[in-house]
Structure formats: structure tokens, C-alpha cells
Amino acid sequence: MPKPDNFEKLTPDQKRQARLDAWVNHEGIEFKTPEAEKGYRERAQMFADAFSMKKPKRVPVAIATGFFPFLYAGYSCKDAMYDYEKLGKAMKKFHIDFMPDTAASAGLYVPGRILEILDYKLYHWPGHGVPENTSYQCTEAEFMKQNEYEAYLSDPSDYFIRCYLPRVMGALEPWKELPPFTNLLELPFIPWGMLPFGLPHIQETFKKLMRVGEIALEWAGKVAEIDNETVTTLGLPKYQGGFSKAPFDVVGDTMRGTRAMMLDTFRKRKEILESCERIVPFMTQMPYGAYAWGASPTVFFPLHKGADSFMSPKDFKALYWPSFKAVMLNLIKDGMIPFLFVEGSYNQRLDLITDPDIPAGSTIWYFDKTDMKEVKKHLQGWACFSGNFPSSLLKTGTIEQVKTHCEQLLKDLAGDGGYYMVNGAVLDEAIPENLHAYVDTVKAYKA
Amino acid sequence: MSKELIDAVVDMREEDAVKIAENLLSSGADPLSLLDDCREALGIIGSRFAAGECFVPELILAGEMLRQVGALVKPKLEGKAGPAQKKLGKVVFGTVEGDIHDIAKDIVEFMLEVNGFEVIDLGVDVPAAKFVEAVQAHKPEVVGLSGFLTLAYDPMKNTVQALKDAGLRDSVKIMIGGGQMDDQVAAYAKADAYGKDAMAAVTLSKGWVGAK
Numbered sequence: 001m002p003k004p005d006n007f008e009k010l011t012p013d014q015k016r017q018a019r020l021d022a023w024v025n026h027e028g029i030e031f032k033t034p035e036a037e038k039g040y041r042e043r044a045q046m047f048a049d050a051f052s053m054k055k056p057k058r059v060p061v062a063i064a065t066g067f068f069p070f071l072y073a074g075y076s077c078k079d080a081m082y083d084y085e086k087l088g089k090a091m092k093k094f095h096i097d098f099m100p101d102t103a104a105s106a107g108l109y110v111p112g113r114i115l116e117i118l119d120y121k122l123y124h125w126p127g128h129g130v131p132e133n134t135s136y137q138c139t140e141a142e143f144m145k146q147n148e149y150e151a152y153l154s155d156p157s158d159y160f161i162r163c164y165l166p167r168v169m170g171a172l173e174p175w176k177e178l179p180p181f182t183n184l185l186e187l188p189f190i191p192w193g194m195l196p197f198g199l200p201h202i203q204e205t206f207k208k209l210m211r212v213g214e215i216a217l218e219w220a221g222k223v224a225e226i227d228n229e230t231v232t233t234l235g236l237p238k239y240q241g242g243f244s245k246a247p248f249d250v251v252g253d254t255m256r257g258t259r260a261m262m263l264d265t266f267r268k269r270k271e272i273l274e275s276c277e278r279i280v281p282f283m284t285q286m287p288y289g290a291y292a293w294g295a296s297p298t299v300f301f302p303l304h305k306g307a308d309s310f311m312s313p314k315d316f317k318a319l320y321w322p323s324f325k326a327v328m329l330n331l332i333k334d335g336m337i338p339f340l341f342v343e344g345s346y347n348q349r350l351d352l353i354t355d356p357d358i359p360a361g362s363t364i365w366y367f368d369k370t371d372m373k374e375v376k377k378h379l380q381g382w383a384c385f386s387g388n389f390p391s392s393l394l395k396t397g398t399i400e401q402v403k404t405h406c407e408q409l410l411k412d413l414a415g416d417g418g419y420y421m422v423n424g425a426v427l428d429e430a431i432p433e434n435l436h437a438y439v440d441t442v443k444a445y446k447a
Numbered sequence: 448m449s450k451e452l453i454d455a456v457v458d459m460r461e462e463d464a465v466k467i468a469e470n471l472l473s474s475g476a477d478p479l480s481l482l483d484d485c486r487e488a489l490g491i492i493g494s495r496f497a498a499g500e501c502f503v504p505e506l507i508l509a510g511e512m513l514r515q516v517g518a519l520v521k522p523k524l525e526g527k528a529g530p531a532q533k534k535l536g537k538v539v540f541g542t543v544e545g546d547i548h549d550i551a552k553d554i555v556e557f558m559l560e561v562n563g564f565e566v567i568d569l570g571v572d573v574p575a576a577k578f579v580e581a582v583q584a585h586k587p588e589v590v591g592l593s594g595f596l597t598l599a600y601d602p603m604k605n606t607v608q609a610l611k612d613a614g615l616r617d618s619v620k621i622m623i624g625g626g627q628m629d630d631q632v633a634a635y636a637k638a639d640a641y642g643k644d645a646m647a648a649v650t651l652s653k654g655w656v657g658a659k
Contacts, residue, residue: 066597067598124547129547130545130546130547130572131544131545131572133545133598134545134546134596134598135596135598137546137547137548137595137596139547140549140550258550259507259550259553262503262504262507262508263504263507263508263511265504266459266461266504266508267461308502309502309503309644310502310503310504311502311503311504312501312502312504315504344626348499390629390631391597391627392597392600392627392628392629392631392632392635393631395597395600395635396600396631396632396634396635397631424627425597425626425627427597428596428597428598429597429598429600429601
């Protein structure tokens with residue numbers, strides 16, 4: 001289904017429907033078998049129905065994967081980030097053995113060599129700051145200092161190029177010596193502005209970037225190959241499309257770190273609000289980088305710093321929500337579907353997120369540890385919801401416990417549609433039999 | 448006792464709290480009484496946190512205010528031995544092996560200290576053997592295992608097992624907490640309890656040492 005010629009003239013609802021239809025009808029995918037094509041269409045349709053708050057043919061089941069496919073295949077977490085062959089083998093085995101209703105992308109596992117060359121400091125990753133069998137973890141340092149909000153607000157891109165990136169990537173440290181690119185005005189200034197690029201240590205940064213770019217291209221090719229095989233041979237649709245972040249989380253996760261950000265909510269409120277507003281256009285534009293017509297129109301937002309214990313409901317409403325809502329509304333207008341992953345819990349936020357300005361059926365809410373009965377009470381008829389199958393049960397429970405818990409969730413939540421099943425936190429470890437019981441119980445459920 | 452200082456800390460008025468502390472000290476107030484005021488304020492903040500009326504940012508700012516008042520008071524205490532505060536008990540605390548998350552750990556440790564415990568902080572990514580050594584050296588009543596990831600389940604279990612193998616399991620109570628922990632994981636790790644937040648850790652520890 002090609003993009004309609006009159007797409008820009010459609011209403012947001014019509015745009016969303018056109019994007020979903022193109023995804024379900026697999027624009028641009030060539031399947032290996034007719035069965036795979038049929039399976040893809042059925043599965044994508046079940047998710048599309050759930051996203052649109054309809055009752056799907058049966059409740060679709062997803063597995064939110066961390067490093068589970070690698071540990072399951074007998075590899076390490078490090079292998080996922082350093083060995084394309086093992087990356088491909090693990091993803092294939094995982095999908096064939098468990099057959100959830102959706103494909104997990106190999107693109108979750110970024111190449112460690114890139115991070116090494118860049119000397120990336122925001123994260124530790126397997127074999128580099130954390131053990132080889134542990135997932136990557138954020139270091140939470142203050143890469144933006146408290147007195148730098150003004151510089152960031154004045155020109156976010158210049159701040160990133162000459163201040164943030166040189167701190168967060170050791171390889172780009174020399175960029176702190178670069179003059180602002182806005183100096184490159186008029187003929188007489190050009191050679192002076194170009195001088196730094198003749199210096200060997202600055203040139204070295206570009207050589208590293210070129211090397212990193214080559215690795216990224218190679219990796220992207222492998223990822224496309226692996227994902228394509230999953231989709232075209234098994235008929236599993238990829239339901240995660242683009243990626244974005246709530247502006248408050250950009251400042252909190254990426255730039256200031258949790259502790260500093262929490263203190264800023266008392267000391268730098270005005271600057272936080274201004275920064276969040278400034279970030280709205282960037283976070284609106286970001287998901288389109290990974291989206292092409294026919295891909296899933298969902299935009300995944302991992303939500304962090306607005307969780308229940310991380311701020312008061314008052315601050316959530318004042319500091320976190322307005323800019324986040326602005327990004328969501330921009331995407332909704334264009335028929336994209338914000339897919340909100342609430343990490344931690346939102347038990348105190350359910351009244352706030354069901355904001356009347358957000359049209360019904362335009363968002364998907366995926367919860368980690370929020371009380372799902374309350375979620376249903378608040379969200380049924382307003383948005384698709386999912387989540388909170390406990391990772392602890394998959395790793396430490398019995399098959400019987402998994403089945404019982406699954407059935408209870410389905411009984412409590414699935415009856416009126418607009419629901420699909422997914423584990424709460426991303427899965428690194430599980431007893432394989434438990435994971436089979438989880439998938440099979442959902443597939444066998446008759447509403 | 449200065450109600451003004453207590454109120455400023457409880458109301459999260461950082462600049463006021465520091466100014467009030469400076470004024471109190473320059474007008475000759477007993478430096479130790481300022482620390483008592485801060486402790487009282489933190490007690491109130493802790494109860495509000497437990498009641499869901501204040502949140503982690505307030506605990507962190509309260510810690511900051513305590514640190515700043517402490518820094519003002521310290522020079523005035525030179526040569527003046529305060530009454531040794533009787534501790535309720537000792538807690539050996541750390542984030543388990545493979546996990547580098549420290550925010551929850553730091554907050555729990557802070558609340559335990561404020562509530563009268565001596566805390567031995569082992570840091571993050573702590574191997575089981577290091578917990579064993581610390582328990583042998585410090586003889587705590589309580590061990591706290593923090594972890595954010597699902598990948599922390601096994602290190603928690605291994606740490607409890609290591610304490611058992613070293614013959615130390617019966618000498619301590621063990622609590623776990625953090626992102627993906629729950630009662631199910633506490634049972635799996637063979638810990639004594641799961642605490643859902645910093646105040647739960649305080650309540651558990653107080654219960655175990657027989658304090659109110």
C-alpha cells in the first residue's frame with residue numbers, strides 16, 4: 001500500500017489508519033513463503049486492532065527482550081555487542097524457539113567497537129566497565145554542569161558539538177577547541193574558521209568518526225539482514241518503529257544525571273522548563289530517522305524520571321508533562337503513535353496521563369510495575385495498554401505460577417480489547433520453560 | 448532547638464536553611480543543637496516519604512542541606528567532643544556484583560544513617576566475597592543488597608549463599624531492594640525480606656535490632 005497522494009490533507013486519525021494499514025499490508029516486504037506472509041498479516045492486524053482499542057482475533061503476546069536471546073543461546077552479553085555471527089544465531093534461535101507475535105530487532109545490540117573508539121562515557125557495557133554477562137548500564141554523571149543551562153538554551157547544537165560531546169566521548173574531546181560554526185560568515189573569515197581542521201589532533205577526531213561510520217554501516221547492514229530474516233521467514237512483524245524521549249528525560253538521563261536533575265527541580269526550575277520546551281522540536285523530529293512508509297508507525301519512548309517516587313504529582317504536572325505532551329501531540333497530528341514505556345510505576349499518575357487533550361486511540365501505554373487493574377480502570381476506552389508481567393516470575397517462578405499469573409492478567413484486562421500482553425521490564429534472564437508457558441498461555445487464551 | 452531551622456529544612460527552603468544555620472552559629476548557638484534540629488527535620492521528611500507525601504528529590508535535597516549545615520558546624524566542634532551518639536545497629540550495604548546503580552543505594556544508606564544506624568557502604572558492583580569479608584570485619588546486624596537489574600537476582604542469591612557458606616548467615620538479617628526486586632526475588636535469593644523503598648529498609652532494620 002503506497003502512501004496516499006493526499007496524505008497531508010488527511011485528518012490525524014486517517015493518517016494513523018493509513019500508516020497502520022501500510023504496516024499490516026507490509027509495504028516493501030518480500031516474504032519467503034505464503035505462510036510467513038499470512039502469519040505476518042494476522043499478527044500485525046492483531047496488534048493494530050489492540051493499538052486502535054479494538055478486540056483483536058486473540059490477545060497478541062510480545063516479549064520485551066534485553067539480553068535474554070544471548071544468554072539463552074549460551075553466549076554472553078558481550079557477544080551481542082561484538083560478534084555479528086552470534087548476534088544473528090541468537091536472534092534466530094530466540095524467535096524460532098519462542099515464536100512471540102512480534103519480532104525483536106537485532107538493532108537493540110549496538111556494536112561495542114564503536115563505543116570503544118568513541119570512548120563513550122555515558123554508559124558502561126559488557127566487558128567495558130561491567131562484567132561480560134551484564135547488560136549495558138548508564139553511568140549517570142553530570143555531563144552538563146549546573147551553570148550551563150544558559151549555553152545550552154542559547155544554541156543546543158553548538159552546545160552539543162563544543163561542550164557536551166567532547167565530555168561524553170573522549171575521542172571528540174578536542175572539539176572543545178573548535179570555534180562556533182556560526183563564525184563561518186563571509187569570505188574573509190572562512191580560512192580562519194578552517195584553521196583548527198588542519199591541526200593533527202583535531203584531524204584525528206575525524207579519522208575516528210570515519211572509522212566509526214564504517215563500522216556503523218556494516219552493523220546496520222547485518223541488523224537489516226537479521227531482522228529481515230525474522231520477518232520474512234517467520235512472519236513476525238516489528239511493532240516498534242521510531243524512537244524518541246520525553247524532553248525532561250533528555251535533560252535528566254542524557255545531560256544532568258538523576259541526582260543532579262532532582263536537585264535542579266528545586267534550584268533550576270525555570271531553566272529546566274525552558275530546556276524541556278527547547279527540546280520539543282528535536283524529539284518530534286527524531287523518530288523519523290528510523291521510519292520509512294510501511295514500517296510500524298509507533299514511536300517508542302522509554303520514560304524514566306517522571307516515575308512515582310522520582311517526583312511529586314505536582315512536579316510531574318508542572319515539569320515533566322507539558323513538553324512531553326507537546327512532543328506526543330506533534331507526532332499524533334502526523335498519524336504517528338506514541339508508544340510509552342513507563343519504567344518503574346505510574347500509580348499516582350493515571351489521572352494525569354489520561355489528559356483530555358490527547359485524543360482517544362492515539363497512544364499506547366506499556367507499563368513496567370504499575371497496578372494493571374487501576375490502569376484498565378483509567379485507560380480502557382482511551383488508549384491501548386499492556387505490560388507488568390513480572391520479570392521476577394519468569395526468572396524465579398514455577399511454570400504453574402507463570403500460567404496462573406498470565407491467566408489472571410488476561411481475565412482482568414483483556415476482555416474489552418485494546419490490550420496485548422508483554423513482560424514489564426526488558427528480559428535478560430528467564431527459565432526457558434517459564435517463557436514458553438508465558439507465550440503459550442496467552443496464545444491459548446479464549447476471551 | 449530552632450523551629451525556624453527545622454521548618455526551613457522540612458519545607459525544602461535550602462537557602463533559608465543555610466542562612467538560618469549561619470545566623471544561629473554566629474549568635475552563639477550550640478553547634479550540636481543544629482545537628483539535632485536537622486535530624487528532627489529529617490525524621491519528619493522520612494515520615495512524609497513513607498506516607499507518599501514527599502519523594503526522592505526531597506530526600507536528596509534534605510541530604511544536601513544536612514551536608515551544608517554539617518560543614519558550617521564542623522569548625523565549631525573542634526576540640527569539643529559531642530556526646531557519643533548511641534547507634535541502633537550496623538548495616539553492611541552495597542549494590543551486588545555486575546550492577547553499578549547507586550542512587551537507590553545512597554538514599555537507603557542516608558535514611559538508615561539519619562535513623563541511627565551505622566552504615567558500612569561497600570559501593571557498587573560488589574562481589575559476594577566482599578560482603579563476606581565486611582560481615583566478618585564489622586559484625587553487622589543487617590546486610591542490605593541493592594540491585595536495579597533482573598541480572599542482579601543471581602548475584603543476590605550468590606551473596607546470601609556465600610554468607611551461608613562462611614557460617615555467617617544466622618548472624619545477620621538480609622534485606623534486598625531496587626528496581627526489579629520484589630518478594631518473589633527475596634524468596635529466590637533466600638533473603639529475609641524485600642523493602643520497597645528507603646523507609647521500608649529503615650523499618651525492617653529497626654524491627655530486626657529491636658528498636659522502635
